[in-house]
Amino acid sequence: xxxxxxxxxxxxxxxxxxxxxxxxxxxxxxxxxxxxxxxxxxxxxxxxxxxxxxxxxxxxxxxxxxxxxxxxxxxxxxxxxxxxxxxxxxxxxxxxxxxxxxxxxxxxxxxxxxxxxxxxxxxxxxxxxxxxxxxxxxxxxxxxxxxxxxxxxxxxxxxxxxxxxxxxxxxxxxxxxxxxxxxxxxxxxxxxxxxxxxxxxxxxxxxxxxxxxxxxxxxxxxxxxxxxxxxxxxxxxxxxxxxxxxxxxxxxxxxxxx
Amino acid sequence: xxxxxxxxxxxxxxxxxxxxxxxxxxxxxxxxxxxxxxxxxxxxxxxxxxxxxxxxxxxxxxxxxxxxxxxxxxxxxxxxxxxxxxxxxxxxxxxxxxxxxxxxxxxxxxxxxxxxxxxxxxxxxxxxxxxxxxxxxxxxxxxxxxxxxxxxxxxxxxxxxxxxxxxxxxxxxxxxxxxxxxxxxxxxxxxxxxxxxxxxxxxxxxxxxxxxxxxxxxxxxxxxxxxxxxxxxxxxxxxxxxxxxxxxxxxxxxxxxxxxxxxxxxxxxxxxxxxxxxxxxx
Numbered sequence: 001x002x003x004x005x006x007x008x009x010x011x012x013x014x015x016x017x018x019x020x021x022x023x024x025x026x027x028x029x030x031x032x033x034x035x036x037x038x039x040x041x042x043x044x045x046x047x048x049x050x051x052x053x054x055x056x057x058x059x060x061x062x063x064x065x066x067x068x069x070x071x072x073x074x075x076x077x078x079x080x081x082x083x084x085x086x087x088x089x090x091x092x093x094x095x096x097x098x099x100x101x102x103x104x105x106x107x108x109x110x111x112x113x114x115x116x117x118x119x120x121x122x123x124x125x126x127x128x129x130x131x132x133x134x135x136x137x138x139x140x141x142x143x144x145x146x147x148x149x150x151x152x153x154x155x156x157x158x159x160x161x162x163x164x165x166x167x168x169x170x171x172x173x174x175x176x177x178x179x180x181x182x183x184x185x186x187x188x189x190x191x192x193x194x195x196x197x198x199x200x201x202x203x204x205x206x207x208x209x210x211x212x213x214x215x216x217x218x219x220x221x222x223x224x225x226x227x228x229x230x231x232x233x234x235x236x237x238x239x240x241x242x243x244x245x246x247x248x249x250x251x252x253x254x255x256x257x258x
Numbered sequence: 259x260x261x262x263x264x265x266x267x268x269x270x271x272x273x274x275x276x277x278x279x280x281x282x283x284x285x286x287x288x289x290x291x292x293x294x295x296x297x298x299x300x301x302x303x304x305x306x307x308x309x310x311x312x313x314x315x316x317x318x319x320x321x322x323x324x325x326x327x328x329x330x331x332x333x334x335x336x337x338x339x340x341x342x343x344x345x346x347x348x349x350x351x352x353x354x355x356x357x358x359x360x361x362x363x364x365x366x367x368x369x370x371x372x373x374x375x376x377x378x379x380x381x382x383x384x385x386x387x388x389x390x391x392x393x394x395x396x397x398x399x400x401x402x403x404x405x406x407x408x409x410x411x412x413x414x415x416x417x418x419x420x421x422x423x424x425x426x427x428x429x430x431x432x433x434x435x436x437x438x439x440x441x442x443x444x445x446x447x448x449x450x451x452x453x454x455x456x457x458x459x460x461x462x463x464x465x466x467x468x469x470x471x472x473x474x475x476x477x478x479x480x481x482x483x484x485x486x487x488x489x490x491x492x493x494x495x496x497x498x499x500x501x502x503x504x505x506x507x508x509x510x511x512x513x514x515x516x517x518x519x520x521x522x523x524x525x526x527x528x529x530x531x532x533x534x535x536x537x538x539x540x
Contacts, residue, residue, distance in 0.1 A: 006360070133360075134359065151357075154357070154358045155358055158360075161402075206352075209348070209353035209354070210353050210356075211316075212312055212316060213348075213353060213355075213413075214368075215316065215337060216310060216341055216345065217368055217369035217372060218341055218420070219372055220337075220338045221342075222338065223372075223373060224374050225371050225372055226371055226376060226377060226380065227371060228363075228364055228370075228371060229364075
């Protein structure tokens, strides 16, 4: 059975060894610079000088490039087209199609925004590729994030494939009792109705049992929790985080005063 | 001194009139293995939830009488304190997986993390528990990729590792094959020998006869009879009240009518007892 439930790729690399909070700060730092830097070419330079080197540093460049070409680039490309056509700025159209027109200004605007989004999604992709979700959540919980919040995030990630499997089972059970799920679009939509009831109500019952199960294991215990996973936090991590925070402040300052 | 003390316990679920448990009196000694039997709807699960503190703290409803475990009164205790003394594993294994962990090893450590057990001790206790229930080889698998029986073992191990004083089990082997069931009953018996008190709702009468110290038969929320497994499980009251009984018992009872079962012998519940009785006749 396919056991992969997260993007995480287990490797031994510089990025994998960093503390999860450091990587999270790094991702947010890159996003901040991409969005708030006063320099026009910042997102593109970040991609070349930060995102690509980081993907190699984390030994996840193959996974990253595959995600970048198949998912991030098409999404950013779509955003670029939408903004280029619909942004009502600039007077002189360089391209006209029906009621849509592209001006040099809207083109620039669309390019910048698409690049920013590209950098944002890329930095999170690299974070998720090199950080196990459990490590990220245990580290944040240790630093004060409510454990209920961490639980909701992790269990949601895990529950989606389970819900899909359950939907398949319900459909198979109902088809074996004669429910017609083939045919026209409307007929297929209609076939969804008997699926929703069992799936939704079944899940509500499950939530109750799961609440009992985790409570029986002391989830709401008031003691200070410990973590099975050992999460490194070196002085290098701390220095790097402070450096990134100063960098973010510097970018905001430059934005205000430059 | 009994570790579990139930006095005149009556309980109604919210929005219902008929009590799910009525006037239950039950005492369980430390290290005793008590099995609860009864037809569907007899109140076995309700009794388990009451012992584990989820009634009344989670399900609300009306609880009368006194529930006391390890000297602590249920009504004056908070649920998150109560579960430290009483562990609960129930029937549906899938819903007992926390959903917060990616491997069986981490899943079993979940309760220990919540209790704030130091990492070294946690690793050692999880290792021991995995070895004891025979799922050492599943440690690195995802809990969701396991079969129902394997998940039930994980659920049981997750509770055993917390070393509760009282272990409450609601049909913990319902999805296991006979070999798995036997192993798990063996593990539970071993825990009882070490001083853990066990209360288990279960249908599998032959296993109960072999492993439990005492049997409590529930019917319509009341205790119908209780006593040693050989007395209770062969009682005529059981078949008259719609309980499932062992095929060896019913065979021997029929044989008794035709003088084929030795009169001085107790009716059998297990295969071994039946073989001894019928074999001795020859």
